[in-house]
Amino acid sequence: MSGLAKLSAVAALLGSSLFVSTGAHAQGALTVYCGVQEEWCQAMSVAFQRATGVQVALTRKSAGETLAQVRAEASNPKADIWWGGPGDPQLQASEEGLLAAYESPNLKDLHPWAVSQFKQSKGRSVGIYAGALGFIYNTDELKKRKIAAPKCWSDLLKPEFKGEVQTANPNSSGTAYTSLATLVQLFGEEDGFSYMKKLHPQVNQYTKSGIAPANATARGETLVGLIFIHDGVTQKINGFPVDVATPCEGTGYEIGSMAIINGAKNLDNAKKWYDWALTPDAQAIAGQNKSYQVPSNKKSPIPAEAPRLADIRLIDYNFQKYGTADERKRLLTRWDNDIRASSN
Numbered sequence: 001m002s003g004l005a006k007l008s009a010v011a012a013l014l015g016s017s018l019f020v021s022t023g024a025h026a027q028g029a030l031t032v033y034c035g036v037q038e039e040w041c042q043a044m045s046v047a048f049q050r051a052t053g054v055q056v057a058l059t060r061k062s063a064g065e066t067l068a069q070v071r072a073e074a075s076n077p078k079a080d081i082w083w084g085g086p087g088d089p090q091l092q093a094s095e096e097g098l099l100a101a102y103e104s105p106n107l108k109d110l111h112p113w114a115v116s117q118f119k120q121s122k123g124r125s126v127g128i129y130a131g132a133l134g135f136i137y138n139t140d141e142l143k144k145r146k147i148a149a150p151k152c153w154s155d156l157l158k159p160e161f162k163g164e165v166q167t168a169n170p171n172s173s174g175t176a177y178t179s180l181a182t183l184v185q186l187f188g189e190e191d192g193f194s195y196m197k198k199l200h201p202q203v204n205q206y207t208k209s210g211i212a213p214a215n216a217t218a219r220g221e222t223l224v225g226l227i228f229i230h231d232g233v234t235q236k237i238n239g240f241p242v243d244v245a246t247p248c249e250g251t252g253y254e255i256g257s258m259a260i261i262n263g264a265k266n267l268d269n270a271k272k273w274y275d276w277a278l279t280p281d282a283q284a285i286a287g288q289n290k291s292y293q294v295p296s297n298k299k300s301p302i303p304a305e306a307p308r309l310a311d312i313r314l315i316d317y318n319f320q321k322y323g324t325a326d327e328r329k330r331l332l333t334r335w336d337n338d339i340r341a342s343s344n
C-alpha cells in the first residue's frame with residue numbers, strides 16, 4: 001500500500017469510528033446496577049447497546065448492597081436502572097421513595113406474579129424472572145465421605161454437615177434475605193430463628209454475594225450451599241460435580257425485579273431499557289448465558305434447564321409483608337443480634 005493509500009485507509013477508519021462514537025453519543029448513556037450473574041449482566045448490556053446505540057455503564061452488586069448504595073446516592077442519583085436480584089429490597093426502596101413509578105406497555109404480557117410485584121410497589125418495581133430457593137451439593141465429595149444428599153431443611157442440622165454449609169449474609173445478599181424470610185414464614189418466627197441458631201455451627205462462611213456458595217460447592221470447598229437453585233443448575237451445566245434439591249418441608253422463591261431510580265439522569269434511556277428488558281428477545285439472553293430463571297413475559301421461552309416452579313413445594317411467600325422497610329430492618333437486626341453475633 002502506498003503512503004497515500006495507507007493515510008486514506010487510516011483516515012477512513014478514523015472517520016468511521018468517529019461516526020460510530022458520535023452516533024452512540026447522540027443516543028446518550030445509561031447506568032445500570034445489575035443484580036444477577038456477571039455474564040448475564042454483560043450480555044444484556046452489549047445487546048442493549050447494539051439495539052439502541054445507548055452507552056451502558058454497568059456495575060454488578062448484591063441486592064442489599066444496591067439498596068444501600070441507591071439510598072446513599074438519593075440526593076444525587078448515579079444510576080438509572082436497578083435490574084435483577086430479588087424483589088423484596090426493591091419493595092423497601094419503593095417505600096423509601098428511591099424508585100420512580102413507570103408503567104411499560106409490555107406489562108400486559110407478563111405473568112401475574114410479575115404484575116403483582118408492580119402492584120405491590122405501586123408501579124415502582126416489576127418482575128423480570130422467578131426462581132426457587134434450595135440446596136446445591138457436591139456429589140463427588142458426598143460420595144467420597146458416604147454422606148446422603150440433603151433433601152430437607154432438617155438434614156442440614158445433621159452432624160455430618162457441621163462446618164459444611166455455606167450461605168450468604170442477608171444484609172448484603174438478596175438470596176440470603178429470601179432464605180431468612182422463608183424460614184420465618186415456613187416455621188414461624190421463633191422456630192425459624194431457633195432453626196437458624198442450630199444451623200449457625202454448620203455454616204462455614206456467610207458470604208457477601210448469594211452466588212458465592214454455589215461457586216464454593218462446585219469447587220468442593222463446602223459440601224452444601226444455600227442458593228437459588230437456578231445458580232446451581234448453571235454450575236452443573238458447566239460440568240461441576242453438583243446437584244440441586246429443594247427442601248421437603250417447603251421453600252421460598254424470588255421475584256427477580258427491575259426498577260427505575262427516582263431522579264434518574266437518563267430517564268428516557270431508562271424507560272427504553274425497561275421496555276426492552278420485558279421483551280421475549282431480551283429475556284432469552286438469560287438462557288443463552290446459562291441463567292435458568294423462569295422469565296416474566298408469558299411469550300418468553302422458558303429454558304429447558306430452568307427448574308419448573310410447579311414441581312417445587314413453594315410456600316405462599318408474603319412479598320408485601322417481608323418487603324416492607326420495617327419488617328426487613330427488624331428481621332435483619334434480629335439476625336445480626338441472634339445469629340451472626342452468636343459464636344460457634
Ligand code: PLP
Binds near residue numbers: 168176291
Ligand atoms: N444471581 C442470580 C442469578 C440471581 O437470580 C439472583 C437473585 O435474583 C442473585 C444472583 C442475587 O444475588 P445476591 O443474593 O448476591 O443479592
